[in-house]
Amino acid sequence: MSSREKILGRLRAAQKPFTDIPPVTQPRHMVPDVVDMGPAELQARFMAELELLGCTIYRPSDNQDALDHIIAHIGDAKQVLSWDDAHLPVTGLSAALKEASIDVMPFNDGEAYVGITGADAALAATGSVIVSSGAGKFRTASLLPDIHIAIVDANKLVADFETWIANQREQGLSAFRESSNTTIITGPSKTADIAQILIKGAHGPRKLHVVLVNAAVS
Amino acid sequence: MQVNSNNFVSLAEIAIHNPELQDAVSDGTRRAYDKRANSMFADSNEQGEAMRHQAFEAKRRALRNLPDLLEKAESNLLSNGFKVLWAVDADEANRQVQAILKDHEASTVIKSKSMLTEEIGLNHILEDSDIRVVETDLGEYIIQLNNEPPSHIVAPVIHKTKAEIRDIFIREINMEYTDDAGEMVAYARKMLRRDFLNADVGISGGNFIIAETGSLGLVMNEGNGRMCTTMPNVHIALVGIEKVIENLEDYATLDQVLTRSGTGQNLTVYTNIINGPSRESEVDGPDEVYVIFVDNGRSEVYGTKYTEALSCIRCGACQNACPVYRSVGGHAYGWVYGGPIGAVLTPLYTGLENATPLPHASSLCGSCKQVCPVDIDLPRMLLDLRYDLVHEKVDNKWQLGLRGWAMGMQSPLLYGMGAKAARMGQKLMGDNMPGVLGNWTEYRDFPDFAPKSFHEMWQDRQKGKLQ
Ligand code: SF4
DSSP: OOHHHHHHHHHHHSOOOOTTOOOOOOOOOSSGGGTTOOHHHHHHHHHHHHHHTTOEEEOOSSHHHHHHHHHHHHTTOOEEEEOOGGGSSSSOHHHHHHHTTOEEOOTTOSOOSEEEEOOSEEETTTTEEEEEOBTTBOSGGGTSSSEEEEEEEGGGEESOHHHHHHHHHHHOHHHHHHSSEEEEEOSSOEEOTTTTOOEEOSSSOSEEEEEEETOOOO | OOOOGGGHHHHHHHHHTOHHHHHHHHHHHHHHHHHHHHHHTSSOHHHHHHHHHHHHHHHHHHHHTHHHHHHHHHHHHHHTTOEEEEESSHHHHHHHHHHHHHHTTOOEEEEOOOHHHHHTTHHHHHHHTTOEEEEOSHHHHHHHHTTOOOSSSSOTTTTSOHHHHHHHHHHHHOOOOOOOHHHHHHHHHHHHHHHHHHOSEEEEOOSEEETTTTEEEEEESSSHHHHHHHSSSEEEEEEEGGGEESOHHHHHHHHHHHHHHHTSOSSOSEEEEEOSSOOTTOSSSOSEEEEEEEOTTHHHHTTSTTGGGGGOOOOOHHHHHOHHHHHHTTGGGOSSOOHHHHHHHHHHHHOGGGOTTGGGSOOOOSHHHHHOTTOOOHHHHHHHHHHHHHHTTOOHHHHHHHHHHHHHHHOGGGHHHHHHHHHHHHHHHTTOOOTHHHHHHHHSOOOOOOSSOHHHHHHHHHTTOOO
16 A cells, blocks of 8 residues: 555544534635725835835836836946846836846856846735746845845735735636745845844845835825 | 653753753743734734634644545645655655655755654754755754754744854854854855755745645745755655645635744745746746655544644744743753643654653643634643543553552552552652642652551551560
């Protein structure tokens, strides 16, 4: 008998537990107050949560402002990892990088100081940015560098984790399963393993900078 | 990992006399306890309790259909491109990992924190076959350098002060003297970066397996887990069979109560959902991803009165809340899991006879159940384990001693022999008294019975024997 059959056999032979658990009802959201918020409120909440997490935010006035800001933010770092233009909610970033003599390095470069990604979605309740892997959207851009710049389209902002999941279900779970890796990023990498002292930048980026495009400017 | 739980009393004594450990554990657990309360009840107590209940139901629903759900998970994992293996016990799981490493001629393995791999003693097995195994979670890295097991489910090095950790770094990896925790972390980051870029295989555990979508859910803060599951060409996830849940909605519930109860965060920095190996169009990510479903004692617990122990999501909140854990730390429990959940899982997974003191390592104050995000009735199970200790004749020495007591107590006819029986009982059991006296004698010596009772002395005197 295979180990698989042995294990399943033992489980099937056992008395079935928890037969009194009721069927699922409409599950609650962990953070109830965001559920009914409109776009402006969601954006305000998203920005407030990002700040609590120690992230920085910039809301560019237009595409050129976004590009200028990103180049300025990269500063003296001459090497970056970046998603392809097609997956960023700004136009012409790779040309702008070239013009500023910033090299776009291959995905496995462990020295590049800045990583640039877009975002598939963002969560207001927790200040999270969601990146899923795919062609032109490699994982290391949000992982290896010291600084992660996430360019987020405000139109992709949703209330919370639960709402994002409901959207995946609505769009058909096969699209969700198509991506081999989805990561919900909530703040910069950190550790508190040394005597509970919070230190940012354990193994992933030490800073998360969000460039929020198409934002409502209040 | 070897089980040393029958030495709980002496291990606890060592811990109690270690002032650094006392400071570190009481400080760490107290802070974690407060963070959990603030986070779970951030909205309101009613909301926090409702979420606990929702999580309770999600996990119990999954366990109810465990065999079907495992099969469903397997078929969806396979269609996402995972390779799925099943291991009955530690030996088999270790052999499967070894075989995969051999196939890929791997010499360096990077690991993210996994209690299951501690359970099966994977690191030592691999090291014995000349594989370099690097723990990459900062806490795990520190204790690996110091050759110790973790002492807490979430914070493996909670028992050490900053100064102790600094000294380990200076001694083991030539760090220059610093008192700054930030510099220590930066140094570890630099040391581990090379391994992240060059390792052949990454090994992780798994917080959840989502049956409906065939996904592996992993949560972490440092990013080391993302490295282990992204950088090497092969990723192996070892997952207990009890980790499978129904769907993404349950994942959202369970993941959020896990992080709020464990570290007080709304979400951990990285909430990862892995749907198989890297697709053809991707430039990074592993080409092969294995999920090994490990049983190692779990199926024997399934269906018994201890089934609910399988719903544990390893948040560590019961450890932070437990007055016994707070004063002795995790190592005293003698195996992988310390605290209330450890006192339940150790006897269940390794055999009650190997962990006889653990069901008594509790004041039954009820804190553990109260903070548990899936409302596991730990005190009830500790009591049931105590009952089993007595009624399943687990420990002969213990049993004989008890019978000695019982004989003396039960029959008026045996009254005269009562004291003798008590003395006999004490001799047989040593200083660890059963039942109600168990807690008392864990930390105190039970007074010796007088060599002769007053009643016996009186009789001797009547017979003229007393000098
Ligand atoms: S028993 Fe409950 S509180 Fe303890 S680690 Fe498991 S889930 Fe957390």
